[in-house]
Amino acid sequence: MILEAAMLQVKPGMDEAFIESFKKASPIIASMKGYIAHELQKCMEEDHKYLLLVKWETLEDHTVGFRGSEQYAEWKKLLHHYYDPFPTVEHFVSVPVGERGSE
Known part of the structure; x- marks a missing residue:
């Protein structure tokens, strides 16, 4: 499994419209071959950051x-x-380190 991560800086004043558009866009990505799951998180420390x-x-x-x-x-x-600036997208793979600090 690959984890794609993108930090999204939404232009000020556009958060509500962005979230509504993201809701419309979600079925698009979910329909793709190889898709497993996605989530959008809002930053608690910085407005307009997801x-x-x-x-x-x-x-x-x-x-x-x-x-x-x-x-x-x-x-x-x-x-x-x-988006401003346009986000950088990075990909990650899991690193096996054991469960609950057992290793």
């Missing part, structure tokens, strides 16, 4: 499948105009 986490089966499901799809064009149309 963290998007998306779980994918493979890196290519995101970078090739989703980003190369017609559905991505709709995702962009719904969401990309809210």
Whole structure:
């Protein structure tokens, strides 16, 4: 499993509209091959800052499948105009360290 993480800086005054657009965009990403789950978190310390986490089966499901799809064009149309600066997207894999500090 791959975890995609994007820190989203939403332009001031656009939070409510962004959240409504994100609700409309969520079924788009959820319909993609390799999609597992996603969540949007709002920062408690900084207004207009959100963290998007998306779980994918493979890196290519995101970078090739989703980003190369017609559905991505709709995702962009719904969401990309809210960001300033445009977010950097990073991908992570789990590091096995044992359970509950047992190792």
